[in-house]
Amino acid sequence: MIAISGKGGVGKTTLSSLIVRYLLDEGLKPILAVDADSNSNLDIALGVELDATIGAVREDMSEKTHKGTLPAGMAKQDILEMQIEQALVETPDFDLISMGRPEGPGCYCAINNMLRVFLDRLNKGYEYVVVDNEAGMEHLSRRTTRGVDVMFIVSDPAHRGLATAMRIRDLAREMEIGVSRFYLVLSRLRGELTGPLAEEVEGLDIELAGIIPDDPEVARFDQEGRPLIDLPEGSAARTAVRSIMQNVLQGVRD
Numbered sequence: 001m002i003a004i005s006g007k008g009g010v011g012k013t014t015l016s017s018l019i020v021r022y023l024l025d026e027g028l029k030p031i032l033a034v035d036a037d038s039n040s041n042l043d044i045a046l047g048v049e050l051d052a053t054i055g056a057v058r059e060d061m062s063e064k065t066h067k068g069t070l071p072a073g074m075a076k077q078d079i080l081e082m083q084i085e086q087a088l089v090e091t092p093d094f095d096l097i098s099m100g101r102p103e104g105p106g107c108y109c110a111i112n113n114m115l116r117v118f119l120d121r122l123n124k125g126y127e128y129v130v131v132d133n134e135a136g137m138e139h140l141s142r143r144t145t146r147g148v149d150v151m152f153i154v155s156d157p158a159h160r161g162l163a164t165a166m167r168i169r170d171l172a173r174e175m176e177i178g179v180s181r182f183y184l185v186l187s188r189l190r191g192e193l194t195g196p197l198a199e200e201v202e203g204l205d206i207e208l209a210g211i212i213p214d215d216p217e218v219a220r221f222d223q224e225g226r227p228l229i230d231l232p233e234g235s236a237a238r239t240a241v242r243s244i245m246q247n248v249l250q251g252v253r254d
Helices: 012-025 042-046 054-067 076-087 109-123 159-175 195-203 216-224 236-253
Strands: 002-006 031-036 095-098 128-133 148-155 179-189 207-213
Touching: 002 012, 002 159, 012 031, 012 042, 012 128, 012 148, 012 179, 012 236, 031 042, 042 095, 054 076, 076 095, 148 159, 148 236, 159 179, 159 195, 179 236, 207 236, 216 236
Parallel strands: 002 128, 002 148, 031 095, 031 128, 148 179, 179 207
Antiparallel strands: none
């Protein structure tokens, strides 16, 4: 399981989609992409159409339970699993599931427990699971990201972003959610990593996995509404992510 975290606007979804691209290029399948951001847009970056989210399923289940309109003769767990399977986007290359918006008012404890059981089982059916987390640390405080082999914490080249990255790493450790390896990724860097910023990064207690440069191709694809997973092979961002993944996966296997 590969999780991508960081504050908003640092390029988490770009990294997530290009990790999926790398896994496909290497023939590493099956792959499940999980959009755990309430502002879902991983589907756009991957070029697939999203019809439903886990959030919508949860809201529908809660409403029907409250109104007593659930189908007779079916267990709640079976109904929930059937709806989630319908929300799963399946393609020949990868599957995608979106967590959608957070819970509204009311108690979702029982539904969330059922969701956790099913999603844990769903994850086990894939060789690789790539999780694009929401901005900040909310997903960690709710323990919706658990049992992570690699967590990439993405930061822009700024002191504030690096400070947020370290808080995310520290919170993940405090919550004991089971992250095996943490890596820092610097995104949207213009030019070389030099000066005080380079010194600050070197002094951090986290390994720098690599740098994704400020790539005009990414901006152009976003403006044109084209999937980032289709970035050309020689693009700066795709090349950088390939190098990051090769180094990190080799380290994990060693």
